[in-house]
Amino acid sequence: MSITSIPSARARAKTRVSFGRFRAWLVACATRPEARLWLVIQLAILHAVLWTFILINLKAAQDVHMDVAEAYGWGQKFLLGYGKHPPLSGWIAGLWFKVFPAADWATYALAMATVGVGMVICWLLALRVVDARRAFLAVVMVALYPIFNFKGFKYNPDLLQLVTLPLLVLAYLNAFEKRSWRSGILLGLAGALALMTKYWVLTMIGAIGLAALMHPERLKFLLSPAPWVAIATLAVAMMPHIVWLADAHFVPLTYAGDTYSLEDSSQVHQLVLGYVLHSVALLALPVALAALAMALVPPWLTLLLRAPLRIATRAWARGANPGVNLSQALNVWIVQIIVAVGPPLGALVFSIYLKTDWGISLFFLVPLALVAIPALRVQGAVLFNIAAIWLVLSAATLAASPWIAAREMSVNADNTATYGARSELAHELTQAWHARFASRWAVVAGTMESIQPMVFYSPDHPGAFTPNEAWNSGLTSLGDVKTFGFIGVFDPTDGRLPAFEKWISETAPNAERIVMTTRRFTHGKPSPSMTWNIYIAPPGK
Numbered sequence: 001m002s003i004t005s006i007p008s009a010r011a012r013a014k015t016r017v018s019f020g021r022f023r024a025w026l027v028a029c030a031t032r033p034e035a036r037l038w039l040v041i042q043l044a045i046l047h048a049v050l051w052t053f054i055l056i057n058l059k060a061a062q063d064v065h066m067d068v069a070e071a072y073g074w075g076q077k078f079l080l081g082y083g084k085h086p087p088l089s090g091w092i093a094g095l096w097f098k099v100f101p102a103a104d105w106a107t108y109a110l111a112m113a114t115v116g117v118g119m120v121i122c123w124l125l126a127l128r129v130v131d132a133r134r135a136f137l138a139v140v141m142v143a144l145y146p147i148f149n150f151k152g153f154k155y156n157p158d159l160l161q162l163v164t165l166p167l168l169v170l171a172y173l174n175a176f177e178k179r180s181w182r183s184g185i186l187l188g189l190a191g192a193l194a195l196m197t198k199y200w201v202l203t204m205i206g207a208i209g210l211a212a213l214m215h216p217e218r219l220k221f222l223l224s225p226a227p228w229v230a231i232a233t234l235a236v237a238m239m240p241h242i243v244w245l246a247d248a249h250f251v252p253l254t255y256a257g258d259t260y261s262l263e264d265s266s267q268v269h270q271l272v273l274g275y276v277l278h279s280v281a282l283l284a285l286p287v288a289l290a291a292l293a294m295a296l297v298p299p300w301l302t303l304l305l306r307a308p309l310r311i312a313t314r315a316w317a318r319g320a321n322p323g324v325n326l327s328q329a330l331n332v333w334i335v336q337i338i339v340a341v342g343p344p345l346g347a348l349v350f351s352i353y354l355k356t357d358w359g360i361s362l363f364f365l366v367p368l369a370l371v372a373i374p375a376l377r378v379q380g381a382v383l384f385n386i387a388a389i390w391l392v393l394s395a396a397t398l399a400a401s402p403w404i405a406a407r408e409m410s411v412n413a414d415n416t417a418t419y420g421a422r423s424e425l426a427h428e429l430t431q432a433w434h435a436r437f438a439s440r441w442a443v444v445a446g447t448m449e450s451i452q453p454m455v456f457y458s459p460d461h462p463g464a465f466t467p468n469e470a471w472n473s474g475l476t477s478l479g480d481v482k483t484f485g486f487i488g489v490f491d492p493t494d495g496r497l498p499a500f501e502k503w504i505s506e507t508a509p510n511a512e513r514i515v516m517t518t519r520r521f522t523h524g525k526p527s528p529s530m531t532w533n534i535y536i537a538p539p540g541k
């Protein structure tokens with residue numbers, strides 16, 4: 001042995017000791033009651049910060065998604081509804097942008113703050129079902145789920161459901177366990193909060209109701225005050241929004257019927273297949289990476305491949321599994337199966353358009369449903385392995401994000417939907433209005449796709465008005481249009497242009513009509529040019 005090899009061997013040994021201590025510290029923090037909550041909060045904050053910077057890099061050549069701009073517009077006024085959706089996502093956006101500027105980075109920070117809060121709630125939910133080791137494994141699997149990172153770049157009602165739906169399921173498990181009137185009130189309030197996010201939440205509320213009816217301990221729950229107090233609380237809490245809904249002539253339901261019903265039933269099978277494949281593909285990543293983390297700790301494979309439901313039944317007969325609350329695990333399994341199977345079947349039966357993004361909110365329970373399988377043995381080393389996988393992948397994505405963005409831009413150089421220069425148009429139109437009228441630009445008219453970026457990017461943040469659509473947000477009115485004047489923005493390739501031109505002729509026949517072309521340069525590379533039909537109507541006398 002050479003003299004120089006002795007220090008090297010000692011250094012390696014010291015490194016192994018330090019590595020082992022860090023792993024032991026992580027496992028201890030994940031399992032000790034006094035430390036585990038703070039560890040998960042730190043994980044959620046680090047996740048949100050890392051992925052905010054990743055999204056800033058990935059989306060550097062893009063304007064914010066129109067859903068994000070729409071939520072920003074809603075947040076300018078705190079209404080009880082916004083035409084298409086209930087108001088919670090608009091309220092939260094309004095509060096967020098009272099603190100942060102209307103800038104791209106702030107929208108990505110909002111999206112990641114949303115999923116970070118959802119991660120913490122998913123962990124609190126997991127603790128109702130499994131022990132601390134399994135709960136930590138479940139929350140890191142959630143962090144690896146693409147909906148909680150790169151697919152979660154756009155803040156909208158779908159993304160906000162990653163907060164309100166876990167909170168709803170947490171409240172249900174709490175009520176199912178305690179069966180008290182207080183837990184019923186919390187469940188009802190959680191249900192109302194979820195419904196104020198999006199009516200799609202009815203799928204989860206229905207799944208919870210069916211789970212309560214199918215569970216072997218259903219009589220204990222149904223004979224307690226909890227479910228009935230929850231229903232009464234939900235009805236009372238939703239009453240203001242229901243009154244608004246009636247006053248608005250149920251416009252959101254009209255929007256849903258006009259937008260998502262299909263006359264050609266032959267399309268349904270293809271849409272349902274796409275929805276299912278999209279959901280399975282996204283779920284495959286966290287499941288595969290968790291399997292990789294466990295593969296380093298044999299003999300997980302043989303345990304996992306046993307028939308889990310049969311083992312669960314036997315364990316139930318013997319008594320509670322040390323790591324799993326089987327009564328609550330059964331609730332989670334039933335709910336997840338129903339919300340996974342129910343929407344595709346409903347789409348097939350009723351010929352409804354099933355959007356792939358609607359699956360975002362319905363599969364957050366999958367990691368917990370898997371780690372709650374009694375046959376699974378979660379050793380301490382697994383927690384370190386899965387956390388290390390998450391950190392390495394996040395750091396690698398951050399380092400590669402500028403290259404990924406440049407690559408995507410070169411491949412999709414002509415994609416105006418993604419790379420069109422709408423923010424530049426917003427600034428140019430603001431300057432044009434100020435030059436003509438020396439006043440604030442108050443109203444922008446057109447289709448949602450064209451005008452929402454104007455609302456977000458213009459320094460004046462004009463109110464959006466969508467003529468010829470029954471589901472106007474309510475932020476502006478035809479009276480505002482005539483009083484304050486407006487700028488109409490329309491894509492000349494849009495098939496709805498003739499109807500919009502007719503509305504312009506009836507509403508502002510003397511409007512100035514011009515054509516504008518915009519493009520931007522990002523890192524020296526041009527975005528595709530976009531041409532717009534612009535209509536400038538002066539304020540009324």
